[in-house]
Amino acid sequence: MKKLKEYEINIAKLSNKTHQYEFDMDDSFFDLFSGEIIHGGKLHADVELEKTESILTLHFNIKGTVRITCDRSLEEFDQPVDVQETFRMKFGPEDKELDEDLWQIAFETQQINLAQHLYDYIGLSLPMKKLHPRFLEEMDEDSDEDILIYSSKKSGADDDSGDDDDDNGDIDPRWDALRNLN
Template sequence: MKEFTIPFVGLKQGEHHFDYKIDNTFFEHFEYDEFNNVTISAEAILVKKSNALEFHFTIKGFVNVYCDLTNEPYDQKVEGEHHLVVNFGDEFNDEDDALLILPHGSYEVTIQQYIYELIILSLPAKRVHPGVEDGTLNSEILEKLKELTPKVSEEDSSEKSDKEIDPRWDQLKKLLTDK
């Protein structure tokens, strides 16, 4: 993972671009195995100033994951951005996700953790296959779910709606119309 370590001491002040192709081997380093296939391009723009460094990370691509409802694999689109400021201080501090403090005398910064977190946090909490949402996915699991859903007849629903209305509400509704 040496390509994610940026030695900033030899760089001139100004803007510097770093491009990365992220695949499954990147996530093997973090022992994260929820992705079947990964195709993500990441860009890190470093703006070196006299007293600080500013990073702007951008990711774009696809990860192949399993649907939470049907367990069918599909490609989930991933896009995200993150801004990081690197300052220098007495000791290392990474408690804030937007501010990194490196000890004086540091000559390089490692950005792989920030790219990893950006990718993971850019995914939706609930992963649903696009075919489920538009009704085009044919799956055994979906058929079984449809079969097992409770059936409500129209007579049952109309009887329940009549019973649920409290007669006191009718009296209150008259107040609105009696003006």
């Protein structure tokens, strides 16, 4: 996995201060992962690493576009991506996840690889419903048609009209038994 080495940072040799890193991601980056959502893309990541004696704080700024498939038409399109995230790694006796944005890494850790973090942040920035931009334009034009509200209870005006189901006599007797439970 020579390509993954491009995303490694040797933290053992770093001094306790802020360091800047840049990573470019293209189709070959996404080929390293088995995800089916992102088919490719072209992105640039600026990563600021603040190192202290006990913690590493990483600030990710990722911008570019990824190629994904539209959920409605199954057509591929380019989705813009703009991500700002912060991730912390604290030194401890063993490697383990303490929180979604805080990991503990072993004291003897020499290098960290940011490829998986970059991929995850890109994937999490994508919308749940992936729609081609032309469908988003149609939704804006027809916004009233896309919103449906269902109500199982009559409004107050309907209740005052005197047309209650109780007065009709066409009620299934099973419903009468349920109403008596109140």
